[in-house]
Amino acid sequence: MRTVASSAAILVGLxxxxxxxxxxxxxxxxxxxxxxxATSTAIGGTDAGVAAGRVHPPGTFEVASTEVEIQLDxxxxxxxxxxxxxxxxxxxxxxxxHGAGTGRWQDAFPEQAEQIASAGVVTLVPDKRLDTYTLWxxxxxxxxADYQHSVEWLRQVPGVDPDNVGLYAESEGTWIAPIMxxxxxxISFTVLASAPVVEPRRQAAFAVDNFLxxxxxxxxxxxxIPRTVGIQLPSGMLDxxxxxxxxxxxRQTSPVLVVYGTGDPxxxxxxxxxxxxxxxxxxxxxxxxxxxxxxANHGLRVDDVVVPELSRDVAAWVQGLPETxxxxxxxxxxxxxxxxxxxxxxxxxxxxNGDIIIGSVIGGLALLLVGPLVWGAxxxxxxxxxxxxxVPGARSTTRMARGVRPLxxxxxxxxxxxxxxxxxYLMAVARLALNYEQDWLVVQGGWIGVRLLGVATVVxxxxxxxxxxxxxxxxxxxxxxxxxxxGWPARVTLWAALAGTASLLLWLAYWGVFQLGI
Numbered sequence: 143m144r145t146v147a148s149s150a151a152i153l154v155g156l157x158x159x160x161x162x163x164x165x166x167x168x169x170x171x172x173x174x175x176x177x178x179x180a181t182s183t184a185i186g187g188t189d190a191g192v193a194a195g196r197v198h199p200p201g202t203f204e205v206a207s208t209e210v211e212i213q214l215d216x217x218x219x220x221x222x223x224x225x226x227x228x229x230x231x232x233x234x235x236x237x238x239x240h241g242a243g244t245g246r247w248q249d250a251f252p253e254q255a256e257q258i259a260s261a262g263v264v265t266l267v268p269d270k271r272l273d274t275y276t277l278w279x280x281x282x283x284x285x286x287a288d289y290q291h292s293v294e295w296l297r298q299v300p301g302v303d304p305d306n307v308g309l310y311a312e313s314e315g316t317w318i319a320p321i322m323x324x325x326x327x328x329i330s331f332t333v334l335a336s337a338p339v340v341e342p343r344r345q346a347a348f349a350v351d352n353f354l355x356x357x358x359x360x361x362x363x364x365x366x367i368p369r370t371v372g373i374q375l376p377s378g379m380l381d382x383x384x385x386x387x388x389x390x391x392x393r394q395t396s397p398v399l400v401v402y403g404t405g406d407p408x409x410x411x412x413x414x415x416x417x418x419x420x421x422x423x424x425x426x427x428x429x430x431x432x433x434x435x436x437x438a439n440h441g442l443r444v445d446d447v448v449v450p451e452l453s454r455d456v457a458a459w460v461q462g463l464p465e466t467x468x469x470x471x472x473x474x475x476x477x478x479x480x481x482x483x484x485x486x487x488x489x490x491x492x493x494x495n496g497d498i499i500i501g502s503v504i505g506g507l508a509l510l511l512v513g514p515l516v517w518g519a520x521x522x523x524x525x526x527x528x529x530x531x532x533v534p535g536a537r538s539t540t541r542m543a544r545g546v547r548p549l550x551x552x553x554x555x556x557x558x559x560x561x562x563x564x565x566x567y568l569m570a571v572a573r574l575a576l577n578y579e580q581d582w583l584v585v586q587g588g589w590i591g592v593r594l595l596g597v598a599t600v601v602x603x604x605x606x607x608x609x610x611x612x613x614x615x616x617x618x619x620x621x622x623x624x625x626x627x628x629g630w631p632a633r634v635t636l637w638a639a640l641a642g643t644a645s646l647l648l649w650l651a652y653w654g655v656f657q658l659g660i
Contacts, residue, residue, distance in 0.1 A: 148604035153597070157658040160651035165372070165488035167364040169351055172480045176432075183433045183451050184458070191462040198461065200257040200453050203229050212268055214291045221268035221292065221519045222247045224259035225301065234330075234460050235296045238267040238356070239289055241313030241336070245270040254310070255293050257453035263460055264302050266308075268292040278375075280382040286321035293322070293329065298483050306330045306339025308396070313338065313440065317387045324393035331398045331463060334408060334455055336440050339391075339414035340484045343383040347371040349483035352407035355481075357574050365654040366568070368474040372487040373427040373499065391421035394428035397467035399459050401452060403438025404476045412480040415473070429467045431459060434475035502649045505562065507644030513635030520631045542632050543613055543625060549606040554639050555657065556599030557646040563592045564653060596655045599647070 191197035203226035210221050224431035226233070236258065244250040255265040271288045274281070276339060297304035308331035311319035323329045338345035350367050374642040400418055402411040415432050422428040435449045442452050459466045542550070567588045574581055613625070649658065 144608055145601065145604045148607055149597070149601050151598045152603060153656055155656065156600070156647060156651040156656040159648060160654060160657055162491075163648075163652045164365075164369045166492035167351070167367045169348075169482035170462065170485050171483060172412060172483050174416075174450075175480070176415055176478055177474060178432075178434060178471070178474045178477065180471040181476070183435065183455050183475045185431070185455050185462060185466050186471060187465040187467075188458050188462040190465050196262075197458055198229075198262045200261045200450075200457060203227055203260050203262060205256060205259045210266075212292050212295050214288050216596065217271055217273060217288075219269035219271060219288075219292075220247060221258075221266055222255070223296075223299065224255055224265045224267075226259050226262045226264070229262040229301075231301050232306075233264050233301055234265065234463075235260060235264045235299065235302040235307040236298055236310050236333075236460065237289065237292045237307065238265065238316055239309060239311040239315035240270045241315050243313070245272050245275070251310070251312075253448040254453055254456070257450075258310075258457045258460075259458035261453070261461070263457055264296065264299060266292055266296045278379045278381075282317050282382060282385055282387075283321055283494060286318045286325065289318060290322055290326060293326065298523075306463075308332060310335065310456070312336055317342075317385060320387055320390035323396055324390045327395045329396060331397050331399070331460060331467075332394070333401065333460075334418065334429030335401045335442060336403065336409055337400060337414050337418065338409055338484075339387065339417045340410060341384050341386055343371055343487050344484045345408075345410070345481075346383075347487045348410055348482070349408035350370050354571070356407060357571060357580055357585055359585050360572055362654045362657050363571070363589065365657065368488045369490050371654065372489045374489070388417075388421055391418060392424040394422045394425060396428060397421055397429055397463060398430045399456065400430060400432045401435065401442065401456070402433075402478065403435050403440065403442050403444075403449075404478050405444070406440045407439040408440050409478055410484040411478045412486055415478070430472070431467070431469075432473040432475075434473075436476035499649070499652075502645045506561075506642045506649065507558065509638045509645065510558065512642075513638040516631050516634045516638075541625075541629065542636070543609070545609055546606070546636075549602055549609060549635065550639050552602040553599060553606060553643050556595065556602050557643045560592060560595040560599055560650055560655065562644050563595050564650060564655060567592050576603050593655055596647075596650055599643075600656075603643070603647075 167607060188197045206225045206227050208223045208225070210223050212219050212221055236255075238251045238255060240250050246269050251265075251267050257269050259265045268289070271285065274284065293307055293309075296302060297307050305328065307317045308329055310333040312335040316334045316339070319332050319334065323332050340348070347367050350371065351364065354364060354367075398418065400415060401408065401414070404411070411434070419430050419432075422430055433455055435444075435452060437444050438449050438452075442448055462469075567584075570584050570588060574584065617625075647656075
């Protein structure tokens, strides 16, 4: 009963510390949705363009592709220029801006750029500048300046109308395109595909929440969202996490086409649409057209194929400007769904610094190694010294009471095993979530397994505390041999193991392993 009571007390304490260490996750439901006025995504207002021979469907022209080089400021990128053969002169031009998943033109927009070009629009897919682009550092204003060189380059291509060159931006690129259009009002249109709109930190939390819900993870796992997305990393790392595109959207002066897939759980498609319409209305001169494609994912694909209506609609909208900019239906396509708002991410309190989170694990593991290394080294030195004198080594005074060493070993191994199991579990859940898969055994069973390992570690700690109490009581009754540990190597081993275990247990509590609904 004593062990049960001690274990329960430790578990409650860890649960309380875990709750106090960081924020809970309680997303706000979205109550105000958007209802398209037509189910067909076909662009209205194209009659005049068709009559004038300006609007053509994809497949009308053969496409000539040419690999080109574009000089940036101190850097050079490659690109692929696609031109419709026999389409005439004064054609619209379109520069494609990468999302986070691509960087080379060989990997980006092959279907869209080809199909739109075959409709009569000259398209250019340049490489993303990668020497200044990393996981830890991105500057969207600088990236906009780099892409602007591609716009200027395309304006010089024979057959392109230099006053009718616009942008097609996808995902992360939709934070860049508004900057470009605000800085260069000559850019004649902007297509925003799968636009997050909200800040990267908020979008990441929203996406993780949706992915986890799709995977049916236990409710306690959601606590990890603000504790990962909301942390502050060392200066200069993830410096783009709180970038706000709103000031740039408010400066738009050219028509905007917004396209989303209703099967994209990573983007706040309803909220994003409303924000783009509201922000661009501040200037009052940037009309917005919106299209939702049924079941399409983040890449606007269904069954790994870009929805064919996308290129048809983009080409018709671009070629039909200015009539198509304000034509009805303004919002059309499938019904979009969004359960929760992409709200501001609460920041962790005590463990809000990424250095602390990483350091607590590394420090805990290092401390668990210190004791055995010190004890082993001192024992080896003592034996070598005795051998050098040619005398048998004296019996070591360093020792632990019977039963203490296996409990200390169980405590150390248990804390490390639970830490490793939690990391493996989160990685497995992330893989399932990103692949839109479900696996009850991994998701539910894995979480139970991690928590049981944590409980077993706490039980080992409770038994160790009980053993210490027994030895203390024995000494009080006159048993001089009832010593918990003797010798400084044993003390170093004991306290290093306890400190290392405490660090790992607090880390595990932070991630919710010991939460009890607190």
